[in-house]
Amino acid sequence: MPAPSRPFTARHVQLSRALMAAVAAIMITFSPDHSAAVGLSVFGGFAIVTAFVLILSAIIVYPSGQRWPAVMMGAFTLVLGMAASVPTWRSDVLFFVLVIIWAALTGLVELIAGIRSRPAEGSRDAITVGALGLLLALLLLIVPVDLVQHYVVDDTEFTLTGIVLGVGLFGGYAAIVAVFLGIAGLTPRAKHEIESDAGAQRLADHGGNA
Structure with a gap:
């Protein structure tokens, strides 16, 4: 008897993360205020919800041997998101510190996970998103926190x-x-990706029943 399909798969993880990122991008794009308070507020909400998606995916999507990237990224993201959500801590310096640490840590974890899982489904996506995170950390390191530039x-x-x-x-x-x-x-x-996903589901079911 074939195993029942899961209501939450790796594709749903990608779409959930895309939705959270889209909400964050829209809030920043259409906000006339790009202060630390707004930036940390948006980042905090984005990070906390994304962390829950990652932790949930580690529990019900991935087999035991493949859970470490989601667990590590979820833990880092949750802690830093909670720190960003404390109103009295919000400052320009804190924004740069938290987002740089988050982008560097999660980017590195996701990049390594993608490289190690090649050529499995989602490995190229993980490599790309991990590289984007590291690029964000690098760009933020280059920007002077105290920069003030007047122009007309x-x-x-x-x-x-x-x-x-x-x-x-x-x-x-x-x-x-x-x-x-x-x-x-x-x-x-592709067909081989569907078969790979079915195999991962069987491994996860076996691990959960052990």
Whole structure:
């Protein structure tokens, strides 16, 4: 008798992460305020919900030997998201510190997991998203936190600051990840990927019944 299909699969994990990233990107894009308070608020909400998706996926999607990336990324993301959600801690420096640490840690874990799991389904997606996380961390490291740059457009003076750039970079990262994971989650699977997923389900069921 064939095993029943799971209501929550690796594709659903990708789509859930894409949705959270899309919400974060939209909130930042359409907000006129790119301050640390707004940036950390958006990042905190994005991180906490994403962490629950990752932890849930480790429990019900992946077999025991493949759970470590989701567990590690979920743990890092949850802790840093909770820190970002404390209103009295919010500052320009904290935004850069938390997002750089999060992007570097989760990006590295996902990149390594993708490389180690090649050529399994989702390995290229993991490598790409992991690399994007490391790129975000690098770009944020380059931006001076105390940057203040005045410029004039059509006789109107504007001020560009480090935190505006930082929040904008996170929003851009979230938008790219949302599109990429959304496409990956909706792309029809090849026959060998379906068979691989069925095998992973059997392993997970066996591990859960042991």
